[in-house]
Amino acid sequence: MTLASPPPGRRERNKQAKLDRITAAASVLFAEHGVDEVTTQQIADAADIGTGTLFLYVRSKGELLLLVQNAHYARALEQGTADAETEGDVLDAVMALLRPIVACNRVQVDNGRTYLREMVFGDLAEPQRAAALEIVARTEAALAALLTRHAAVPEADAATLAHVISAVMFLAMSASAEPEPEQLLTQIHNQVRVLLAR
Known part of the structure; x- marks a missing residue:
């Protein structure tokens, strides 16, 4: 019998939610303006996070x-x-x-x-x-x-x-x-x- 892994905790769910917001914001901005015309600040603003937080997820x-x-x-x-x-x-x-x-x-x-x-x-x-x-x-x-x-x-x-x-x-x-x-x-x-x- 295999044991089911426990569901992710609140911290992991919050991290995943932020990553999902970052990905969605970048996807929209990149599609509308192109990667070269979008700043990391614009992505952070659209994802409703700080720029420092953005760089915790992507370098x-x-x-x-x-x-x-x-x-x-x-x-x-x-x-x-x-x-x-x-x-x-x-x-x-x-x-x-x-x-x-x-x-x-x-x-x-x-x-x-x-x-x-x-x-x-x-x-x-x-x-x-x-x-x-x-x-x-x-x-x-x-x-x-x-x-x-x-x-x-x-x-x-x-x-x-x-x-x-x-x-x-x-x-x-x-x-x-x-x-x-x-x-x-x-x-x-x-x-x-x-x-x-x-």
Whole structure:
């Protein structure tokens, strides 16, 4: 018999409530103005906390962007994984998985590009960066599963090919200032089609 863990205490609930307010305030402000145009003071004011309290939860605006975008990316991955299940063709399934991720990245182009930069070049000790890389790993695992199931690609090759497809998507999103996801998806589709035609 396993013992259920006790419910969080008042202190933990208060901390989580503050973090939720910070995340919600940053999400709204970043979406409206872009990460570069928002100050930490504006975020603290919108979250109804002091700036010092904000820095107890996040060390930088980059970390805060990672926190916000990670939540969006995780939801997009869930949606893409579900969408891919309805596709019978491997290329269609891959694109169904990637489509919500690309759309999520294009909601605010500068935020999306800054997020990718923070993910790749951010502080190695940063917990939100580690969380972002974990979502990338989940994306690649989902891609590998599709490749194995739909195209009978051996597991070792599927993991490598999934990594390449992921790199294609991230490079396309980081290199383009194009706000429309459909143009990026066309570029990604054409490259993935060639990869899968091997």
